[in-house]
Amino acid sequence: xxxxxxxxxxxxxxxxxxxxxxxxxxxxxxxxxxxxxxxxxxxxxxxxxxxxxxxxxxxxxxxxxxxxxxxxxxxxxxxxxxxxxxxxxxxxxxxxxxxxxxxxxxxxxxxxxxxxxxxxxxxxxxxxxxxxxxxxxxxxxxxxxxxxxxxxxxxxxxxxxxxxxxxxxxxxxxxxxxxxxxxxxxxxxxxxxxxxxxxxxxxxxxxxxxxxxxxxxx
Numbered sequence: 459x460x461x462x463x464x465x466x467x468x469x470x471x472x473x474x475x476x477x478x479x480x481x482x483x484x485x486x487x488x489x490x491x492x493x494x495x496x497x498x499x500x501x502x503x504x505x506x507x508x509x510x511x512x513x514x515x516x517x518x519x520x521x522x523x524x525x526x527x528x529x530x531x532x533x534x535x536x537x538x539x540x541x542x543x544x545x546x547x548x549x550x551x552x553x554x555x556x557x558x559x560x561x562x563x564x565x566x567x568x569x570x571x572x573x574x575x576x577x578x579x580x581x582x583x584x585x586x587x588x589x590x591x592x593x594x595x596x597x598x599x600x601x602x603x604x605x606x607x608x609x610x611x612x613x614x615x616x617x618x619x620x621x622x623x624x625x626x627x628x629x630x631x632x633x634x635x636x637x638x639x640x641x642x643x644x645x646x647x648x649x650x651x652x653x654x655x656x657x658x659x660x661x662x663x664x665x666x667x668x669x670x671x672x673x674x675x676x
Contacts, residue, residue: 477518483525490515490531491538494626499542501549501602509594509629516633528634532627539591539622543601547614550605575599579607587617591625 477483490511497506512535519526578596579586590600604614 477522477525483522486515486518486526487531487534490535494535494538495542497542498539498598498601498622499545501546501598503598507594508597509592509625512626512629513633513636516630517637518633519630520634520637528630531630532623535630536623536626539626540619543587543618543622544615546598546601547605547609547618550602551608552605575603579603584609584613584617587614588621588624591621592628597625 477486493506493511494508496503497508515526515531516528519528519531575590575596578590578593579600582589586600587604590596601614601618
């Protein structure tokens with residue numbers, strides 16, 4: 459435990475030093491934007507922890523307000539999340555029947571993910587585009603499913619815009635408020651540990667669910 463704290467403490471010092479370099483904060487926007495676009499725009503990468511990274515960067519904005527702007531992060535990341543889902547939607551419209559059957563791509567876009575997204579879409583209808591933003595894996599597959607199902611473009615754009623900016627605002631805002639806590643400012647390495655655990659939870663829960671579901675069918 460003490461080794462972990464010292465490692466994350468070192469990382470915290472490294473971040474502080476990194477952000478003190480002129481122009482280095484631009485890379486935070488670039489790298490975060492890349493993660494958001496890849497997770498929500500490219501349908502074969504549903505496992506990236508976009509919400510946890512947004513939370514982390516939000517807490518960094520609270521700790522280093524002179525380097526990172528919360529409002530600029532919300533605008534930039536919200537726009538990226540919106541356009542990424544549009545790309546995902548178009549991929550679904552054009553290749554919705556091809557990708558799930560592709561020998562290589564189907565390894566990433568598992569049939570169980572598609573089935574779960576179809577059920578979620580069937581239950582919530584158009585609101586699945588909005589609600590899916592707050593659920594790992596689902597937020598990547600639902601736009602693809604909407605495109606494959608030929609959901610009307612205008613309707614998708616509306617719920618995509620609403621969901622994209624809501625997700626980014628809540629995740630960054632939660633991290634920003636969390637980063638304002640005096641105890642967290644003094645123990646930022648604990649934030650890192652919590653974020654790592656939260657990032658792993660969806661994958662662990664999904665694995666456990668599939669494991670017990672597989673045992674029931676045996």
